[in-house]
Amino acid sequence: xxxxxxNEEYYSKNGGAPAEERAELQRLQQEGVAKKLDxxxxxxxxxxxxxxxxxxxxxxKVGPTLAGLQRAVEHFKPRxxxxxxxxxxxxxxxxxxxxxxxxHLIARGNxxxxxxxxxxxxxxxxxxxxxxxxxxxxxxxxxxWWELDRGVSAKILTYxxxxxxxxxxxxxxxxxxxxxxxxxTVKDGVVTARIDGYVMMHHVFYPGRKDAQPLGAExxxxxxxxxxxxxxxxLATTKAMxxxxxxxxxxxxxxxxxTR
Amino acid sequence: MIQxxxxxxxxxxxxxxxxxxxxxxxxxxxxxxxxVVRWVEETVAERQPPAEDKRFDEIAWVTDIRTAxxxxxxxxxxxxxxxxxxxxxxxxx
Numbered sequence: 542x543x544x545x546x547x548n549e550e551y552y553s554k555n556g557g558a559p560a561e562e563r564a565e566l567q568r569l570q571q572e573g574v575a576k577k578l579d580x581x582x583x584x585x586x587x588x589x590x591x592x593x594x595x596x597x598x599x600x601x602k603v604g605p606t607l608a609g610l611q612r613a614v615e616h617f618k619p620r621x622x623x624x625x626x627x628x629x630x631x632x633x634x635x636x637x638x639x640x641x642x643x644x645h646l647i648a649r650g651n652x653x654x655x656x657x658x659x660x661x662x663x664x665x666x667x668x669x670x671x672x673x674x675x676x677x678x679x680x681x682x683x684x685x686w687w688e689l690d691r692g693v694s695a696k697i698l699t700y701x702x703x704x705x706x707x708x709x710x711x712x713x714x715x716x717x718x719x720x721x722x723x724x725x726t727v728k729d730g731v732v733t734a735r736i737d738g739y740v741m742m743h744h745v746f747y748p749g750r751k752d753a754q755p756l757g758a759e760x761x762x763x764x765x766x767x768x769x770x771x772x773x774x775x776l777a778t779t780k781a782m783x784x785x786x787x788x789x790x791x792x793x794x795x796x797x798x799x800t801r
Numbered sequence: 802m803i804q805x806x807x808x809x810x811x812x813x814x815x816x817x818x819x820x821x822x823x824x825x826x827x828x829x830x831x832x833x834x835x836x837v838v839r840w841v842e843e844t845v846a847e848r849q850p851p852a853e854d855k856r857f858d859e860i861a862w863v864t865d866i867r868t869a870x871x872x873x874x875x876x877x878x879x880x881x882x883x884x885x886x887x888x889x890x891x892x893x894x
Contacts, residue, residue: 548884562865569882588880616879661892
């Protein structure tokens with residue numbers, strides 16, 4: 542049986558974990574301290590089947606983690622079998638209104654080991670009132686250009702950063718940015734436009750630190766739309782750097798479950 | 802919203818505004834109109850996580866303590882519980 546929780550949901554005043562969940566975490570910590578386990582925030586616990594602390598693993602290292610799991614198997618002797626819940630994608634688009642546009646963003650810098658080997662993802666939901674601002678007013682002709690709405694552009698570009706321990710993506714760290722569309726073709730009422738742009742900001746690697754490093758990214762993309770209909774948007778960085786780290790970003794429009 | 806019909810103006814605005822890290826080696830305009838649709842499509846596809854990056858999804862996770870304990874009791878299985886900062890499922894952690 543495997544579980545993961547997001548500490549911010551449990552410790553933050555505004556976190557989403559219900560009081561009963563917070564109480565359970567507190568109970569585990571108290572029992573863990575009483576059992577002289579190395580209790581802390583970022584931990585891999587092994588619990589008994591009825592939910593009491595049994596062991597604490599060094600989740601940062603593969604060898605000790607596997608050894609700890611093996612110890613638990615030898616102690617509890619669980620009966621082999623299928624998982625009790627079906628495995629599935631742990632990063633999925635949030636439910637959104639049927640007429641919303643959901644964007645999936647993948648960001649990756651390849652210069653770090655450990656968790657840095659894995660890409661970071663964001664789901665960006667643009668309700669109708671947002672995506673409609675990306676489209677030009679009136680008829681569109683090839684060659685026509687327009688600036689994408691700055692507020693909506695910022696909502697997308699604010700996630701253009703590599704894997705960092707800090708994930709405070711507040712908009713006010715963006716200094717300069719621009720996304721411009723230019724219609725390439727108009728066929729049967731469907732407009733295909735190229736997007737060019739950039740974002741510049743300062744982004745902190747570690748939470749709570751004040752040593753924000755400069756970040757710059759150039760962006761190219763394509764937006765396809767019929768007037769008044771939700772657009773399909775794809776974006777990719779051509780060059781992007783945070784401090785001394787090169788990284789890449791890709792954004793694409795994806796289907797989503799509807800909230801109504 | 803700024804709109805116009807002269808494509809060169811968009812490039813000009815970008816050129817004027819770019820600075821710092823990116824502007825030192827600006828690549829704006831290096832992908833031609835003829836290539837851009839295919840380039841974007843291929844680049845976005847290439848940057849999707851391969852299966853080996855998503856092995857986390859092969860584990861049957863639950864995402865709260867009480868459900869884990871309820872299932873642990875029901876199936877008599879010990880529980881591995883990861884408590885982490887940020888969201889390990891999206892890599893924003």
